[in-house]
Structure formats: structure tokens, C-alpha cells
Amino acid sequence: MTETSTETLPETSTGASTGTSAGTYEVVVVGGGTAGLSAALVLGRARRRTLVVDEGEPRNAPAAHLQGYLTRDGMPPAEFLAQGRREVEGYGVEIVRGRVVDAVRDGAGEFDVTIGSGTTFHARRVIVTTGLADEMPPVPGVAERFGRDVLHCPYCHGWEVRDQAFGVLATTPLSVHQALMVGQWSKDVTLFLHTVAEDELSDEDLRRLAAAGVAVVPGEVAELVVAEDRLTGVRLVDGSTHARSVLFVAPRPVPRTGLLERLGAELRETPFGSYPVTDPTGLTSVPGVWAAGNAAGFAEQVVNAASGGYRAAATLNGELLFADLDASITRGQG
Numbered sequence: 001m002t003e004t005s006t007e008t009l010p011e012t013s014t015g016a017s018t019g020t021s022a023g024t025y026e027v028v029v030v031g032g033g034t035a036g037l038s039a040a041l042v043l044g045r046a047r048r049r050t051l052v053v054d055e056g057e058p059r060n061a062p063a064a065h066l067q068g069y070l071t072r073d074g075m076p077p078a079e080f081l082a083q084g085r086r087e088v089e090g091y092g093v094e095i096v097r098g099r100v101v102d103a104v105r106d107g108a109g110e111f112d113v114t115i116g117s118g119t120t121f122h123a124r125r126v127i128v129t130t131g132l133a134d135e136m137p138p139v140p141g142v143a144e145r146f147g148r149d150v151l152h153c154p155y156c157h158g159w160e161v162r163d164q165a166f167g168v169l170a171t172t173p174l175s176v177h178q179a180l181m182v183g184q185w186s187k188d189v190t191l192f193l194h195t196v197a198e199d200e201l202s203d204e205d206l207r208r209l210a211a212a213g214v215a216v217v218p219g220e221v222a223e224l225v226v227a228e229d230r231l232t233g234v235r236l237v238d239g240s241t242h243a244r245s246v247l248f249v250a251p252r253p254v255p256r257t258g259l260l261e262r263l264g265a266e267l268r269e270t271p272f273g274s275y276p277v278t279d280p281t282g283l284t285s286v287p288g289v290w291a292a293g294n295a296a297g298f299a300e301q302v303v304n305a306a307s308g309g310y311r312a313a314a315t316l317n318g319e320l321l322f323a324d325l326d327a328s329i330t331r332g333q334g
Contacts, residue, residue, distance in 0.1 A: 024122040025051045028113045030100045031129035034302050035293025037084040038309030039127050044091025046317045051121055055099040063147045067156055069303045103263055109288055125316050128260055131294040134251035137171055141224030142249060149231040150247045158185035167234050167244035170196040175250055176205045182248050183212045190215040192234055253298050263289055272298035282312035290316055
């Protein structure tokens with residue numbers, strides 16, 4: 001999972017619902033999660049006038065802690081983001097709460113970025129870090145317990161639930177891979193086929209599941225069984241109940257690419273949704289627009305998102321530097 005916050009961000013105080021301009025920035029970062037704040041930190045330290053617009057709806061809001069980030073392992077995501085905001089603001093970066101509803105590239109190759117209040121900001125460059133949303137399988141109890149004892153990533157949460165009774169809710173034959181992976185953290189794993197028919201599993205799938213000691217239970221799951229605010233089992237439509245204390249699921253990722261589409265960015269189809277075509281620095285097919293974090297790909301964890309934001313910002317800063325130098329030379333020759 002990525003990050004979360006319960007801290008209130010300031011609303012922009014200018015242009016409320018009037019459609020007026022609120023100022024010009026060298027860079028507007030759309031999204032204030034890990035990737036966006038990492039980019040803003042680099043830009044602030046590079047003395048670029050930078051604005052972060054954050055809607056405040058991070059992907060990992062249900063998570064109590066983030067794991068796997070060196071020196072920040074186990075840190076509550078809200079605390080992580082709050083510290084990040086303090087750091088970037090220390091370098092003069094401005095942060096406002098809002099949802100970007102439009103962005104238009106002008107004739108000079110710069111951008112007008114508008115938020116829901118009607119306020120428009122002008123930017124020379126834009127970094128999009130809007131992430132993605134997780135769409136839960138429609139099984140009663142799954143969405144309510146997601147991030148607690150319903151999980152999706154063993155690298156994020158496997159250590160914390162190690163050696164417990166795991167279930168894996170299959171939604172596609174690819175769920176076999178998830179069942180095999182989580183077996184690294186527990187030897188008591190049951191794969192509930194749910195909407196996957198037994199004949200959809202390959203012979204290789206069955207051999208691997210048997211070798212890993214994963215039990216396979218056919219039949220659709222009706223609901224989760226919860227007692228005293230703890231997952232205790234999985235109930236099938238036939239009424240049978242299987243005791244489990246942890247359930248791994250595979251949410252359907254829904255990329256938040258609306259802004260990139262409005263800007264005309266080329267998208268590529270993947271098994272996990274449509275994501276922008278980028279170069280290794282995060283530059284999209286639209287000159288002046290970068291993407292980072294889960295806005296650029298499905299598998300970006302917090303540490304990867306931080307790296308992506310850093311890389312995009314450093315590249316963008318260099319591009320602006322040399323663009324300004326070349327413009328100065330051209331003016332001097334005029």
C-alpha cells in the first residue's frame with residue numbers, strides 16, 4: 001500500500017469558485033502522497049517554486065502501518081505523510097487541498113491547472129502522482145476489513161500475520177500465484193476458488209499447489225465470518241464455514257489517469273489497467289508532463305514511489321535549467 005493522512009491540509013484561499021488565477025509556479029505536483037512529496041522535496045531543495053495539490057484520498061488509507069521502507073518500517077502512514085509535508089514546506093513548497101479537475105497545455109507548452117473550487121494555477125511543468133484506487137471483490141466483509149485482516153500484499157503485511165491460518169480469495173486463475181507466494185509466511189494456506197472453476201487451473205498450478213501444501217476449496221464464497229471484530233472464518237454459499245484468521249485478496253486496481261487522458265498522454269493497456277507510456281524518468285508522451293508512483297504503474301510500493309518522484313523531479317529540474325539557459329543564449333543573440 002501507499003500512504004494515508006488524517007491531517008487537514010489548507011484550502012487555497014484565492015479564487016474560490018470564481019475561476020480566477022491563483023498564481024504561477026514552475027512546477028505543479030498533482031497528488032500529495034509519497035511520490036508527490038518526494039518530487040516536491042527535490043524541487044524545493046532545487047529552489048523551484050512548487051505547488052502540491054492533494055485531494056487527500058491515498059490508496060493505503062486503511063493500513064495501520066507501512067512496511068519495507070528502510071528507517072520507516074512500521075511507521076503509521078499518516079505520520080509518514082505529515083512528516084513529509086513538514087519537510088517540503090521547510091523548503092518553501094506550498095501545499096493546498098483540492099482535486100484537480102482540468103489541466104490545459106497552452107501554446108507556449110506550459111499548463112493551466114484548475115481545481116474543483118475553480119481556482120487555476122499556471123505551471124511550466126506538471127508531475128502527476130494521482131495513484132490508483134483498489135476495487136474490492138464484492139464479498140460481504142471484504143471491503144470493511146481491508147487493511148486489517150483482509151490483505152493483498154505479503155511483502156507489506158506478511159510478517160505481521162505470519163504463521164496464522166491464511167485464506168486466499170481467487171478471482172482469476174492468477175490467484176494461484178498469490179496463494180503460492182503467501183505460503184512463504186504461513187504453512188496453513190487455503191485457496192478458495194470462489195468464481196474460478198476448477199478446470200481453469202492448469203496441471204502445473206495443481207502440482208505447485210500440492211507441493212506447497214495449499215488446500216484448494218471449490219465453491220463460491222458468500223461472506224466473511226467475524227467475531228469480536230476479528231476475522232474467524234470464510235463461509236461458502238453452500239453454508240460450510242472454514243476457519244481462517246487472515247484473508248488475502250487481489251483488488252482490481254483502478255488507475256486515476258483521468259488528468260493524464262485530458263492532457264493527451266498515451267496510455268498502455270496492462271492486465272492491471274491502463275497506465276501512461278513513460279520513459280525511464282517518468283516523462284509521458286506529453287512534453288512537460290511526468291508521472292510517478294502508482295499513477296505510472298501498478299506495482300509501485302511506497303519506497304518505489306519515493307524513488308520515482310525523486311527521479312522525475314531531478315530530470316524535470318535539469319530540463320528547466322537547460323531550457324532557461326538556451327532561452328538566455330537566444331535572447332542574447334537577438
